[in-house]
Amino acid sequence: MATSTRTNGVVFDPEFVLPPMNFKDRLRSIELPFIIAYFTLWILIYLSSRIVLEMAVDEKQSTMLIWAAIASFPLVIYGTLRAGFADKSKWHGFIGYYLMFSLFGIFMTQYMLIQGKLLYDVAVQNEVQRRVQIKEVKRVFSRRSGSNHTAVTFILDGKPITMKARAYAYFYLQDKKMIDINFGRSDMGDYVTNIALSSGDKAHARWLHLKDFVYRLKYIGLIILAMIIGGLIKARYFPAQPGKPPQKMGLWKMTAIIMAILITIVILLYIGLWVYVTFIANYR
Structure with a gap:
């Protein structure tokens, strides 16, 4: 018969066995590692595509959206119920x-599927060096929000490619x-991994784009600053319960509120952009 031992006031029973984890506990034990792995993979694919790909064409975007919805459906349901x-x-x-989990899950998974396949094809396929004639370079987005991307049309083998x-x-x-x-070809679309220009030209272009971006969004920055100052003034001089000291807000709650405000502003900008491009720009 086994006997318990005492070490520094703590009793150890050699016959004690931890109860087995049930299915619910097993799922919860892998939640955090899965989330970390998922976002780490997304960040790696995002950074790799930014470094490797100069230009690309998303020919399978709508098809991959369906596959992304199917692949992310179990995770969306689990996250919703949880x-x-x-x-x-x-x-x-x-x-x-x-809706929230679907929005993030589907579009993030779609991005990983498309960009991951492009990066895989870059690694295993041979590219060809070509000299092409540029037909058009166009900024795509709102005038005030700054360009979202650049549409480049060039002539390859007698055919225009955008x-x-x-x-x-x-x-x-x-x-x-x-x-x-x-130049290379993939199941996801054509891609370009290198444009023969000096690093100085690209660095100067980044600087010009940054100045242009700041200029176009200067009013948004002023609005955000005014909202922050207004919130501080209201909390200090116009409390919800006069006579009582204002309740301190936790770091995570404050961060969530700021992120919610920023996301709302971005959504309103995109809605305004869509209205401008759809109903105004085409008729000017």
């Missing part, structure tokens, strides 16, 4: 969580007539 029951939400709360480049590419391609590129 957050909804933890928050003791009502039915509309579950709908809100479902690719999506990063926003700052406009500043180093707008005055070019001919460029040398490394």
Whole structure:
């Protein structure tokens, strides 16, 4: 018969065995590692595509959106139920969580599928060096919000091809007539991994794009600053309960409020952009 031992006042029973984890506990034990791994993979693919790809064409975007919705569906359902029951939400709360997890899950998974396949093809396929004639370089987005990307149209084998480049590419391609590129093809679309320009030209283009971006968004920065100052003044001089000291707000709650405000501003900007491009710009 085994006997318990005492060490520094703590009793150790050699016959004690931890109860086995049930399925619910096993799921919760892998939540944090899965979230960290998922976002780490997304960040790695994002950074790699920014470094490797100069231009690309998303020919399978709509198709991959369907596959991304299928792949992320179990995670969306699990996240909805997990957050909804933890928050003791009502039915509309579950709908809100479902929309939120669907928005992030589908589009992040779609991005990883497309960019991951492009990066894989870059690694295993041979590219060709071509000298092409630039037909058009156009900034794509709102006048005031700054360009979201640069649409570059060039002639390859007698046919025009339009690719999506990063926003700052406009500043180093707008005055070019001919460029040398490394061109490749993928199931996801055509891509360019190198444009034969000096690093100084690209660095100068980044600087011009940054100045242009700051100029176009200067009023948004002033609005955000005014909202922050207004919130501080209200909390200091116009408390919700006069006579009582203001309740301190935790760091995570303050961060969540600021992020919610910023996301709301971005959504309003995109809605305004869509209205401008759809109903105004085309008729001017």
